């Protein structure tokens with residue numbers, strides 16, 4: 412597209428392109444192809460450092476997540492244990508109830524020998540039958556509760572074993588994360604000083620421009636030109652911009668995303 416067609420057009424960023432459709436910096440910042448290569452190297456290193464810092468930043472969160480998961484499981488196990496204790500208590504109460512009923516039966520049976528009338532005998536026998544029936548029901552309940560207590564104890568044991576395994580696993584993982592964090596910190600220190608050395612080879616004005624764009628664009632300041640389009644925003648570049656980038660004597664910005672264009 413000839414540059415003239417761009418005159419007076421509104422760009423995607425809303426900026427009016429008047430006389431000069433080529434988005435170069437005013438005043439023009441000169442740069443050599445070699446310096447551009449150094450800048451590309453710097454960006455690759457900055458990207459690497461960004462990744463390392465991001466990973467390092469996620470480590471405490473990951474460790475906390477693992478610990479929280481374990482605490483959640485522990486709390487559920489405690490709840491299960493409390494339920495089990497409640498069942499045991501219920502069983503004991505039922506056993507006392509059963510013993511009382513059985514005692515009632517025995518007492519009435521002793522009294523049978525002392526009754527004088529047939530009527531009283533029959534009435535007492537009815538009492539005994541009722542107490543026996545009640546005791547039978549309670550006994551069933553006790554048996555059922557015993558089964559439930561056994562089941563709950565079995566589950567409790569299983570859960571305790573599982574949680575111990577989980578605790579060891581979490582401990583190992585948290586340890587691995589701490590070691591990873593340590594490695595990243597060492598890597599960061601080494602790579603940061605290497606990065607500083609690279610940055611010192613770049614002209615302050617260029618470096619400033621790069622850092623400003625990097626801050627504004629969240630990392631990517633330098634983008635390649637691919638098939639006549641910007642590798643950052645995919646906008647078709649005007650031929651004049653491509654010519655200038657190819658010349659490699661000055662910093663040329665993409666008109667769409669305001670990033671530094673370079674050839675790869």
Ligand SMILES: [Zn+2]
Nearest residue numbers: 641644665668
């Ligand atoms: Zn762009």
